[in-house]
Amino acid sequence: MLRYALIPAALLLATGGCGTGAARDPYQPRAYVELVHPQWSHDAVIYQVNIRQMTAQGSFRAAMEELPRLQELGVDILWLMPVHAIGVKNRKGSLGSPYSVRDYYSVNPEFGTREDLQAFVDKAHRLGMHVILDWVANHTAWDNPLVQTNPEWYERDWKGDFHPTPWWDWSDIIDLNYEQAGLRRYMTQAMTYWVREVGIDGFRADVAGYVPLDFWENVRRELEAIKPVFMLAEFDQRDVHARAFDATYAWDWNNAMHAIAMGRADTGALYGFYSGNESAWPDDAYRMVYTSNHDQNAWDATEFERFGPALEAAMVLQFVGEGMPSIYNGQEAGNENRLEFFERDPIVWREHPHGELLRALIRLKHDTTALWNGASGARMIPVVSDAPGKVLSFTRFDERGGVFAVFNLSSEPQTVRFLNSLHHGSYTEYFTRSAARFSSDSVLELPAWSYRIYTRKDPT
DSSP, X not given: OOGGGGSOHHHHHHHTTTTSOOOOOTTSOOOSOOXXXXXXXXXXXXXXXXXXXXXXXXXXXXXXXXXXHHHHHTOOEEEEOOOSEEOOTTOSTTTOOXXXXXXXXXXXXXXXXXXXXXXXXXXXXXXXXXXXXXXXXXXXXXXXXXXXXOGGGBOBOTTSOBOOSTTSOOTTEEEBOTTOHHHHHHHHHHHHHHHHXXXXXXXXXXXXXXXXXXXXXXXXXXXXXXXXOEEEESOOOGGGGTTTOSEEEOHHHHHHHHHHHTTSOOTHHHHHHHHHHHHHSOTTOEEEEESOOHHIXXXXXXXXXXXXXXXHHHHHHHHHSSSEEEEETTGGGXXXXXXXXXXXXXXXXOOOHHHHHHHHHHHHHHHOGGGSSGGGSOOOEEOOBSOXXXXXXXEEEETTEEEEEEEEOSSSOEEEOBSSSTTOEEEEETTTOOEEEEXXXXXXXXXXXXXXXEEESOOO
16 A cells, blocks of 8 residues: 555645655745746846947947947947857858858957957956847757758758758758757856856847757856846747746737837727736736837838837837836947848938937936836836727836826827716926926826826835
8 A cells, every 4th residue: 555645635735745854835926937037137228239330330349339328328238139150051141140150169250359349248247247148049050060960950941951941941050959959068168168268248049049049048047047147038938037037028018019109909909918028927027018129020010110100108118117128239329221131231320309308318217216127117007098999108116216208109189088086196307307287187298109108206
């Protein structure tokens, strides 16, 4: 007879089972996000650097000269698009895609040398910024040496041949096979190399969801053994936040804002995003919100094309709504070009109102703890108006104060009243510095696609 089968379940719980120590109470909640975000990411803004197009020279050394300007802009995390040597076989265009990696331990000579990259990282650190590398773990170039030394690390199609990622037109790459322990070891060691030897502060993982999650969770553990790191996944899925990634893409936010800007949806599209964000995602998951990035700019539209007259409202909402803001290089100059992906196409730098707008928004985020990332910030609480399909309004407050934010997300002027008392009190409008007071009889006039951000230090 198996005597332990007769032990009451309650006693097993109380004693921790068969002598294995105290068991966790299955009815007690525990934090979903088990990883620890680096302290410097709590209020951080990401800035994506496309080295090829960032400067006329397209080099690390030239990009280094831009670092003081980026420090003055206020950005915190510099995301470098892939820096590795690019494959030649089946290359697209004359220069190829940086996402077709020929050698994970190399530096693309188009950009300079390893020493040049090291100098860039060191200067960024001296200026108080952190640097993450774009990492392409899902696939390699056709002429990566691993194809010859370890062909078993690659997936095969029905004919037994190497193949690009299925269903995409990525003909310049071939997929890796993460059923191979040797590949996992190799890729992890390559990532730890850049953190240990060059001082890289983390990674943005390209098509992160196409690589098994347990690989990323182990990578995070091994990187954390070196130093605290920040990890961004090109993926929009909750589970990666538990033990692998600090941040994921908020594709649905971008798509909702685009639908509103194009007149295909009203504010309900954003209500859906924010409802899911609060109800279905852990509060310490950083959701990266953006109005442009390298993929969207090159293949879909510029931010001007995608958001039209709603662009500035979308940019402001990035910073005052929940989410971790990301800026693509050139947005501060009002870049109106779809930058070439496989050729040189340098950004035309100029003074532009969006530069000052971003500078002001970053300053507001840094100075207002309620606007910080994840659980370091405060939740958005809806302030319902009498035009709910046209006007998005909410507060975000913590013990140090916060904001009352109002957006007219329509192509017509709106005159609105608010239906609860959550927002009542005295404020300063952030951009105009004008005083404002709200009570039960307050009425607000809002031009089309306009926004008002009211700030207050008093949390009550």
